[in-house]
Structures are given as C-alpha cells and as structure tokens.
Amino acid sequence: xxxxxxxxxxxxxxxxxxxxxxxxxxxxxxxxxxxxxxxxxxxxxxxxxxxxxxxxxxxxxxxxxxxxxxxxxxxxxxxxxxxxxxxxxxxxxxxxxxxxxxxxxxxxxxxxxxxxxxxxxxxxxxxxxxxxxxxxxxxxxxxxxxxxxxxxxxxxxxxxxxxxxxxxxxxxxxxxxxxxxxxxxxxxxxxxxxxxxxxxxxxxxxxxxxxxxxxxxxxxxxxxxxxxxxxxxxxxxxxxxxxxxxxxxxxxxxxxxxxxxxxxxxxxxxxxxxxxxxxxxxxxxxxxxxxxxxxxxxxxxxxxxxxxxxxxxxxxxxxxxxxxxxxxxxxxxxxxxxxxxxxxxxxxxxxxxxxxxxxxxxxxxxxxxxxxxxxxxxxxxxxxxxxxxxxxxxxxxxxxxxx
Numbered sequence: 385x386x387x388x389x390x391x392x393x394x395x396x397x398x399x400x401x402x403x404x405x406x407x408x409x410x411x412x413x414x415x416x417x418x419x420x421x422x423x424x425x426x427x428x429x430x431x432x433x434x435x436x437x438x439x440x441x442x443x444x445x446x447x448x449x450x451x452x453x454x455x456x457x458x459x460x461x462x463x464x465x466x467x468x469x470x471x472x473x474x475x476x477x478x479x480x481x482x483x484x485x486x487x488x489x490x491x492x493x494x495x496x497x498x499x500x501x502x503x504x505x506x507x508x509x510x511x512x513x514x515x516x517x518x519x520x521x522x523x524x525x526x527x528x529x530x531x532x533x534x535x536x537x538x539x540x541x542x543x544x545x546x547x548x549x550x551x552x553x554x555x556x557x558x559x560x561x562x563x564x565x566x567x568x569x570x571x572x573x574x575x576x577x578x579x580x581x582x583x584x585x586x587x588x589x590x591x592x593x594x595x596x597x598x599x600x601x602x603x604x605x606x607x608x609x610x611x612x613x614x615x616x617x618x619x620x621x622x623x624x625x626x627x628x629x630x631x632x633x634x635x636x637x638x639x640x641x642x643x644x645x646x647x648x649x650x651x652x653x654x655x656x657x658x659x660x661x662x663x664x665x666x667x668x669x670x671x672x673x674x675x676x677x678x679x680x681x682x683x684x685x686x687x688x689x690x691x692x693x694x695x696x697x698x699x700x701x702x703x704x705x706x707x708x709x710x711x712x713x714x715x716x717x718x719x720x721x722x723x724x725x726x727x728x729x730x731x732x733x734x735x736x737x738x739x740x741x742x743x744x745x746x747x748x749x750x751x752x753x754x755x756x757x758x759x760x761x762x763x764x765x766x767x768x769x770x771x772x773x774x775x776x777x778x779x780x781x782x783x784x785x786x787x
Contacts, residue, residue, distance in 0.1 A: 404719065408473035423517040423538075426546070428456040428510035432501040433484055433534065434588045436602035444589070444600060445486030446501055446543060447534070448513065450521075456510040462532060463579050466638055466729030472719060480525045480535040485515050487540045491600040498589065498600075500543055505585040506559060507549035516542040530604035530686050532723040554578075555586070562595030569593065570610060571617045580693075581725065584610040604686070607724060611689035618696035619676070623652060625699075628706040631742040633751060634698075636734030639726055640717025643710060643734035644755065645695065646748055648777060650707035655773040656684050656691055658712040661760040671772045687712070690728035698735040709773050711752070713760050745777070 427448040435443035449456060458464065459478040487497060504511050521536035528534075551559075554576050558569035569592035570583050588606035590598040601609065627649045634645040651674050659667040670681035670688050681688035695708050710731065718726075742748040749768060756762040768774060 404473070408476040408720075411473070411477065423520055423541075424515065425450055426512070426514050427452055429500075429504040429513045429545075430456055430482070430510045431460045431585055432505045432589045432603075433486070434600050434603045434606070435486075436604060438488070439602065440491045441488055442491065442600065442602065443486045444489050444498060444501060445484040445537065446497075446504060446513070446515075446540075447482040447484055448510075448515065449481050450483055452512070460532070460581065462581050462723075462725035462729065466725075466733065469638070472639060472722070475722060476525065476533060476720070479533040482535050483515075483521050484534055484537040485517060485540040485543060486537060489600070497540060497543055500545055502586075502589045502591050503545065503549045503551070505589050506551045506555050506591060508552050509550055511545060511549045512547040514544045514546055515540070527721050528604070528723060529721045530607060530724055532725060533720075552578075558592050559586075562598075564592070564594075566593035566597075567613050567617075570613050574614050574617075580607075580610050580614070580728065583614075608686045608689055611686070611693050611724075611728070615689055615693045615696055616676075618693070618700050619652065622696060622699045622703075622705045623674075625703045625705050627651060628699075628702070628704045631745055631748040632739040633742070633748055634734045634737055634739050635755070636730070636737045638730035638733050639722070640715040640719075641726055641730040642713040642715065642759070643691070643731045644713070644752055645731070645734055646709040646711070646752060647739070648707040648709070648745065648773075650777060650780070652705045653707040653773055653776065654692055654695070654710070655708070655771060656681075656688050656710045656712065657767050657771075658684050658687065658714065659762075659767065660714045661762050662716075664763050664766060667767060667770075669770065673776070686724040687727040690724045691731040694728055694731035694735050697732070707773055707777060709771060711756075711764075711767065713756070713762065715760070749774075 427450065429446045429448045431447045433445040433447050435445070447460065449459065459482055465475055489495060489498060500513070518539040518541045521538040523536045526534045554573060558564055558572060566587060570587065573583055584603070584606040586592055587610060588601045588603050590600055628647055630649060632647045636643060653673050655669065655671040657667050657669045668683040670684045691710050691712070695710065699705060712727070740751065742751065753764045756764045
C-alpha cells in the first residue's frame with residue numbers, strides 16, 4: 385500500500401485544514417500499522433520514557449521507530465521543530481512512529497534495560513539497538529499537556545545495544561560525579577548548550593545527582609523539574625541586575641499559541657494567564673512575587689515554568705530584571721495538546737521579537753486590550769482586573785506617592 389505524503393491531496397488524510405487532528409491521526413495509524421509487522425527488529429533508540437502510574441513501581445520504556453532511518457533524531461527534537469516551524473501533523477507523524485518498548489521496575493531498582501536506557505539518554509546521537517518484544521505493539525496515540533505525544537507500546541522481552549553510544553565528555557563528567565547534586569549537573573550542562581529535552585531525559589533515568597539519591601523520575605515530572613531548576617538559577621542571576629528602563633510588550637506565537645508578554649520597570653515578579661479565545665470568562669492563572677513561590681503552580685502547571693524560563697533567558701541576556709505579565713491566547717489552530725515544550729518554544733518565539741515600547745503603564749495596557757480585541761475578538765478587561773501583579777504595582781505606586 386502506497387501512502388500519500390502529508391502534502392498530497394487525499395480524501396482520507398487531507399480535509400483542507402492544516403492542523404486537522406483527525407487527518408493526522410488517521411494517516412499515522414495506517415502508516416505505522418504497515419510497518420509494525422513483527423516482534424523483533426533492529427532500530428535506533430532515541431529517548432527513554434518513564435511512566436508514573438503505579439509509582440513507585442513504574443514502566444520504563446525505550447522510544448524507537450520500527451526500522452532504522454537516516455533522520456531518527458528528528459523524532460524527538462522539540463527545539464528543532466519550533467525553530468523550523470513544524471506543524472501539528474508532522475509532529476504527530478514523528479511521535480506516532482515511535483514504539484515504546486517497556487517493562488516495569490522500581491524507581492530505585494536496577495536492571496540491564498535501565499542501563500541501556502541510561503546510555504541511550506546520554507548519547508549525542510541515536511544508538512543502534514536490537515529489540516525483542518513479547519507481542520506485536522498495540523497501536524495508540526496518547527496526547528498529554530505535559531509531554532510530547534507517544535505512539536504504540538509493547539512489553540519488552542529483550543533489548544541489546546549493537547554499537548557503543550557517542551557520549552559527550554561533559555555528560556560523562558556529571559554522570560560519573562556521584563557527589564554532584566542533580567540541580568548543579570543540570571545547570572552545568574545547560575550552560576554548555578544542552579537543551580531542556582536532553583536534560584529532562586537524563587534526569588528521568590537517574591543519570592545524575594548524588595549517588596545514593598539517584599532514581600527514576602517519571603518523564604512528566606522530570607520536564608517540570610528541569611524547567612524549574614533552570615528558572616531558579618537564572619532568577620538568582622537577574623536579581624543582581626537593574627530594572628528594565630521602560631514599558632515594553634513582546635508578541636509571538638507557535639502552533640496556535642499566542643503570547644503577549646508585558647514588561648514593567650519594577651523588581652522581579654511574574655504572572656501567567658492562560659485562556660482559550662472562545663471563552664473570556666474562563667482562565668487559569670498563577671503568580672509569584674519577588675521572593676518566589678512556595679508551592680507548585682496548580683492552575684497553569686508545567687506551562688508556568690516553561691514560560692518563566694523563556695522570559696528569564698531574555699532578561700538575563702538583557703542583564704535586566706522586571707515585573708512580567710504573560711498572557712497566553714490559545715486559538716482553534718492548537719487542535720491537540722502536544723506537551724509543555726510548545727509553551728516553552730512559543731514564548732521563546734515571542735521573546736525573540738522586537739518589543740514595542742511605551743512611555744507609561746496605561747498606554748501599554750491600552751495597547752494590550754486593543755491587540756486582544758483586534759486579533760482574537762477577546763475582551764481583556766476581566767483578565768487585567770484579576771491580575772495580582774497589576775494590583776501590586778498599583779499599590780506600590782500609591783505608597784511611593786504617599787512617602
């Protein structure tokens with residue numbers, strides 16, 4: 385059976401909508417089923433996947449396509465997808481082609497399959513591996529607000545590396561240092577240009593940290609832990625800088641997620657609002673003052689930490705601090721949840737744009753309201769009314785005038 389390319393006109397796979405989830409899923413399901421024909425195959429392992437159900441006895445899996453390909457690394461490269469503006473069908477095509485070969489293990493346990501996953505997670509490129517499954521994989525595509533989609537799964541019988549992984553010396557350094565805390569290892573590698581996807585992967589399979597404390601960390605937890613750790617590190621840096629000089633607004637998007645990021649010339653504080661443009665009265669929000677948060681951001685969850693990281697990266701580059709109000713507008717183009725990497729990269733795209741500067745807070749807020757109304761037919765009044773950050777800025781202004 386010859387499957388058409390995603391760009392071809394075909395009644396089953398192309399309804400005319402660029403990000404149609406039904407077409408993308410139908411295409412991927414048929415394509416993968418034609419490839420999954422046996423329990424044993426040679427492939428390239430690209431990433432570990434650690435589940436959370438049944439904790440502390442959980443599934444650990446190796447994500448790999450059912451055949452060897454020249455571009456296997458692309459199947460787990462969120463930053464590259466964003467830089468090159470890959471759209472939802474292409475991303476689903478990548479992720480649904482990865483088989484999750486898995487078995488259960490205690491978070492503090494050890495076995496040969498865990499050791500294999502640890503080596504794959506540290507490798508600079510995909511690693512050749514032979515997979516032997518108990519049964520043919522079960523087809524499914526799972527979508528999650530935290531993680532990139534996952535495809536077929538099967539219980540593992542045996543797995544074996546058929547080549548030596550290429551592991552960077554800096555990764556080896558933190559792996560073999562059993563006196564180095566995991567936070568310090570993440571920061572060291574981040575400063576040496578390893579991206580968050582790689583870092584959360586090595587954290588999830590217990591590759592870093594104090595030796596006796598190393599354990600498996602479910603993938604969705606390791607993603608947020610990485611973003612939070614890097615954010616707190618950058619936050620310490622930017623608090624040593626002066627406040628930004630003026631009011632400025634950044635605006636950008638990716639995959640139907642638009643970010644309007646408003647910067648105020650104050651000391652650090654941060655607030656995120658997330659809302660679908662179809663409902664002005666329904667929103668999620670979390671906030672932190674200069675001193676930081678004591679608890680997990682329950683409403684905006686992992687997205688809170690990804691957006692904060694993108695903002696802090698820009699402020700650190702500018703060598704400034706400020707109070708930041710971030711507004712996420714979710715449109716109908718975002719047809720499926722693809723994970724918090726989307727919010728990280730969409731907010732990064734926003735922070736990479738040239739900002740519009742204003743002489744006053746009032747002018748910037750008026751601009752924000754007009755932009756939301758014109759672009760999304762969305763009334764921002766209710767959002768701004770509920771902003772803790774704006775209330776704090778107003779109170780500080782009153783106090784300064786009084787003094």
